[in-house]
Amino acid sequence: MKETHIKSYSAAELKANHGHSRTDLKKVDAMTDEELEQIIAEDEDERDLQPDWTRVKLVFVEPKRSIHLRL
Numbered sequence: 927m928k929e930t931h932i933k934s935y936s937a938a939e940l941k942a943n944h945g946h947s948r949t950d951l952k953k954v955d956a957m958t959d960e961e962l963e964q965i966i967a968e969d970e971d972e973r974d975l976q977p978d979w980t981r982v983k984l985v986f987v988e989p990k991r992s993i994h995l996r997l
Contacts, residue, residue, distance in 0.1 A: 954962075966972045 957965075
């Protein structure tokens with residue numbers, strides 16, 4: 927059987943353990959654009975990422991419609 931690396935969490939566990947961001951936004955706000963670019967360049971997951979913005983589509987979500995049933 928192939929080994930999987932999937933971890934399951936209950937809603938209560940997610941709320942208790944992962945409900946808050948661990949990003950230090952004050953530290954990020956204090957960085958210059960050059961510092962941020964350097965950090966991104968050093969990140970293996972982001973290093974060779976080149977998004978193709980020429981094929982982007984703007985998608986508007988349709989608003990929910992009210993449906994009334996009389997029983």
